[in-house]
Amino acid sequence: MADALVSKVLEELISIIASEIEQEVSLVVGVKKEVQMLTTQFQLMKAVLVDAENKQLKNDAVKLWMQKLKNISYDMDDVLDEWTTAIQKSQIMGDERVSAKNKWKVRCLICFSCFRFREVGVRHDIAVKIKDLSERLDIIFDEQRVFNFVSFQKETKQEVERPISASFIDMTKVQGRDQEKNAIVEKLLTESSQTPSPHIISIVGMGGIGKTTLAKLVYNEDKLKTHFETRIWVCVSDPFDEIKIAKAILESLTNGAPNLHELQTILQNIQQFLGGKRFLLILDDVWEENSAKWEQLKDCLSCGSPGSRILVTTRKEIVxxxxxxxxxxxxxxxSVEDSWSLFSQIAFFGWSDGERKQLEDIGRKIASKCKGLPLAVKTLGSLLQSKKSKKEWQSIMDNEVWKLEKAEVDLFPHLLLSYNDLSPPLRQCFSYCAIFPKDHLIDKQKLIESWMAHGYLKETPRMDMETLGEEYFKHLASRSFFQDINRVDNNIPLEAILFGISCTCKMHDIVHDFAQYITRDECFSMEVRSSVEQSTEYIRKEARYSRIVLAEEGSLPDYFYDVKKLRGLVIQSKGGSVIKAVLPSLFSELTCLRSLDLSCCDIEEIPPTIRQLIHLRQLDLSTNSELKLLPEALCELYNLQTLDIGDCNNLEKVPDGIGKLVNLRHLHNSYTIDALLPREIKKLSCLRTLEWVNAGDDREEAFSLDDLESLNLLQGLLALMFLGKVSNVDEGKKAHLKKKKGIDTMHLYFHGEEGNWRINHDEELLEVLEPHPNLEVLNIVRYEGTVFPGWIMSLINLRHLKLVTFTNCEKLPPLGKLPFLEELDLVGNYRLKKLGIEFLGIETSNQHEISSSAVAFPKLTRLLLRKLEEWEEWDDGMNTDGEEDIANVTILPCLRSFNIFECPKLKLETLPYYLVRKLPGFEDCSTKEETMARARAQWQKVISSLHLVSYVSSFLSSYFIGLSQ
Structure with missing residues (x-):
């Protein structure tokens, strides 16, 4: 982490020097020499950081030196940020004055610009801090000479001892892998002419999960010994050395160490031994992501006979x-039981039944702490093998795993390999996650915004911070640092998608313990249950991240405010009066904060002292339902990137001066529809997120539809609510939604007095609200028009569509043509009488001919039809001669869920055969007619038994119309 910190400070120093030269102005008086010297010293220390990182693992003095360097890097970052903030504040205030005096000429602007820099130049306090830091860095720079660090031009991974694996295994010591072993053995034995030879299979998982153990079980399976003529085991590890691996394969084939050095010669020998043979090659612990390094060896191994297999174990999906x-x-x-079996096998080895029985209950709890990670089970089991008192076992139970010396020696080095394989910024991103409690559901978007706030994501002309954050998240997930990932495309319901919930994840408890181990000097958690409670832990004054849990009677102890260097703080509190008393001191004392989470704290008021948090980038005030006003002082937080006021449903307005927050990128305001959004928001050219907009707010100072024109960087969710005044169609045109290609979710909520005038108005307004074709989710509510605009069919990337209370529409667009539509909800219509081939996207050119695409609704998996009160039939596509016009068209091939609710006039017998044949429990009979007759008979039986025709479909949904695969 020190490397990333030093690199960041260096970039800031170099940027300031460049700015000073460009502007020919001394931004802070009297520190030019110090800034240049600091830059040189940081550059020299950066060159030896790789060696220092390696040596600190075994040398406490080096570790202490590294901690000093990190502390001064943090402090330098704070001072430089204060410097650039002062410049930015001066520019913003100057711009305001210029705007107020619009008669000024260009000459006046230049003079005023000089005034601004003179104003910054007198920042004596910044100059004093820089000179102090320069003196501190001199001392650290002198100290490094004692350690004789070696300078590296390129980054090398830290030296952590890597275990070497062999194929031998004691089967009796393995628990719970039979099912997985059998599944992989089946894959290895299955012959297929469709796959290339050799067929490559990989076992992927986090460090310590048991990949090598599973590979050994497979390798020693009797079926494979007879099936393959040759079996080879090679431990690859890192770095990936083609010659070394090829030699290992050849050595296994010849039972000798070949005295060969050229790759070409070695590969030729391998081909001689493997040519025409069916072989199994195990490549254990592969790390190399570059496919080019693997290509030559892979080509050589294609000489084996069909049925040859390669089994790879790796921690990374990308490998x-x-x-x-x-x-x-x-x-x-x-599983819980398999974990317990493995734990008890180790912990109770050699114990008597009486000794074991006494500690079995607490032993089960300790085993469960490992959350199914075999390496952790073995580590804790071996730790307790020699401890036979309940007190000793209880101590292990009560302690955090990351605090145990045994974990540091036997468990964490395995995870350290994965950690060291990350780039320095990725290490920072992972380590930050120690701030979350265990088993916490992490919102991906909020996590990325936190990474942004702490400077882990560097924007480039090619990639913005949010996109880079997505890439970092994928990297960490592919290495199993995150798990239980719920994505839009599988587990998130449509309702959640509509309101911007895109992806969540968790961390395995042991991975979380490892994150806490990595940040043990920088991150701490505290739970305060009463106002007089004292923490039993020593809190380092140099700590940078903290999570505090305040009970209703709890209050932050005085010594907490000594931790003045905090950069990230999460407070969980359920007492409004408690947090109200805390906030003024918190804002005054913890002025280095970059991210502050005060969500769900029952906050009623934000004190104006919040202006002192000049470094703040992320502020989460969400779900504070008693919060009514935000102070104008909040608009002095010029570095703010993310402001979350979502679910503050009593908030009356957003501060008028929000236009000053020139760095604001994300304004989360879901469920704050009554809060006045000022027109100043249109000045926020960096804004990526503005979730809910009341485009019908009739207050003069309110943000209007045409104010969206300048916000072309908007992305994610945009919900437009037309509540109040009649929205101007011209305003809708000026919004230019089609230019906003980053918006992938749009919610349009029409509302107003009923009347015929609304029909034309809604149609005209919806027509001009055409989004970019990138749109993936569309929800239209209370639309009074009679037809939908043609642009719906241009949404070729649309995946989720929900039309709610579209009361005047008598027919629907040909939605079956949308190529990627996965979920379709049609709810609330009083005029739609028939669905048919037009709805499927099948066009009839004359009475007997059909022109259509080959597939209707090719990707649709879920269809909901509800409260279609006049709907009578579903046209089955039969022509006047009783022949099926659409016999050659594939319809709804992916449908898994089909639900009908509250459609009282629907004639169930009109449901077409292509739907009926998908229903569970209805196998095709000898003819289509017999199948349909059986289905209709069953429906009539259900109807008769219920005597509630209007709700029959609700019953059918759970009985047999609800499809599942």
Whole structure:
């Protein structure tokens, strides 16, 4: 982490020097020499950081030196940020004055610009801090000479001892892998002419999950010993050395160490031994992501006979993909019982039944702490093997795993390999996650915004911070640092998608313990249950991140405010009076904060002292339902990137001066529809997120539809509510929604007095609100028009569509043509009488001919039809001669869920055969007619038994119309 910190400070120093030269102005008086010297010293220390990182693992003096360097880097970052903030504040205030005096000429602007820099130049306090830091850095720079660090031009990974694996295993010591072993053995034995030879299969999972153990079980399976003529085991590890790996393969084939040095010669010998043979090659612990390094060896191994297999174990999905794996098998955690069996096997080895029985209950709890990670189970089991008192076992139970010396020696080095494989910024991103409690559901977007706030994501002309954050998240997830990832495309319901919830994840408890171990000097958690409670832990004054849990009677102890260097703070509190008393001191004392989470704290008021948090980038005030006003002082936080006021449903307005927050990128305001959004928001050219807009707010100072024109960087969710005044169609045109290609979710809520005038108005307004074709989710509510605009069919990337209370529409667009539509909800219509081939996107050119695409609704998996009160039939596509016009068209091939609710006039017998044949429990009879007759008979039986025709479909949904695969 020190490398990333030093690199960041260096960039800031170099940027300031460049700015000073460009502007020919001394931004802070008298520190030019110090800034240049600091830059040189940081550059020299950066060059030796790789060696220092390696040596600190075994040398406490080096570790202490590294901690000093990190502390001064943090302090330098704070001072430089204060410097650039002062410049920015001066510019913003100057711009305001210029705007107020619009008669000024260009000459006046230049003079005023000089005035601004003179104003910054007198910042004596910044100059004093820089000179002090320069003196501190001199001392650290002198100290490094004692350690004789070696300078590296390129980054090298830290030296952590890597275990070397062999194929031998004691089967009796393995628990709970039989099912996974059998599944992989089946894949290895299955012959297929469709896959290339050799077929490559990978086992992927986090460090310590048991990949190598599973590979050993597979390698020693009797079926494979007879099936393959040759079996080879090679531990690859890192770095990936083609010659070394090829030699290992050849040595296994010849039972000798070949005295060969050229790759070409070695590969030729391998081909001689493997040519025409069916072989199994295990490549254990592969790290190399570059497919080019693997290509020559892979080509050589293609000499084997059909049925040859390669089994790879790796921690990274990207490695499996680079190697051309056909099947990727993600290994799971041990079950609770298997964990207990493995734990008791080790912990109670050699114990008597009486000794074991006394500690079995607490032993089960300790085993469960490992959350199915075999390495952790083995580590804790071996730790307790020699401890036979309940007090000793209880101590292990009550302690955090990351605090145990045994974990540091036997468990964490395995995870350290994965950690060291990350780039320095990725290490920072992972380490930050120690601030969350265990088993916490992490919102991906909020996590990325936190990474942004702490400077872990560097924007480039090619990639913005949010996109880079997405890439970092994928990297960490592919290495199993995150798990239980819920994505839009599988587990998130449509309602959640509509309101911007895109992706969540968790961390395995042991991975979280490792994150706490990595940040043990910088991150701490505290739970305060009463106002007089004292913490039993020593809190380092140099700590940078903290999570505080305040009970209703709890209050932050005085010594907490001594931790003045905090950069990230999460407070959980359920007492409004408690937090009200805390906030003024918190804002005054913890002025280095970059991110502050005060969500769900029952906050009623934000004190104006918040202006002192000049470094703040992320402020989460969400779900404070008693919060009514935000102070104008909040608009002095010029570095603010993210402001979350979502679910503050009593908030009356957003501060008028929000236009000053020139760095604001994300304004989360879901469920704050009554809060006045000022027109100043249109000045926020960096804004990416503005979730809910009341485009019908009739207050003069309110943000209006045409104010969206300048916000072309908007992305994610945009919900437009037309509540209040009649929205101007011309304003809608000026919004230019079609230019906003980053918006992937749009919610349009029409509302107003009923009347015929609304029909034309809604149609005209909806027509001009055409979004970019990138849109993936569309929700239209209370639309009074009679037809939908043609642009709906241009949404070729649309995946989720929900039309609610579209009361006047008698027919629907040909939605079956949308190529990627996965979910369709049609709810609330009083005029729609028939669905048919037009709805499917099948066009009839004359009475007997059909022109259509080959597939209708090719990707649709879920269809909901509800409260279609006049709907009578679903046209089954039969022509006047009783022949099926659409016999050659594939319809709804992916449908898994089909639900009908509250459609009282629907004639169930009109449901077409292509739907009926998908229903569970209805196998095709000898003819289509017999199948339909059986289905209709069953429906009539259900109707008769219920005597509630209007709700029959609700019953059918759970009985047989609800499809599941």
């Amino acid at each position: 499996a993909s680079a190697m051309g794996c056909i099947d990727i098998y993600e290994i799971g955690q041990l």
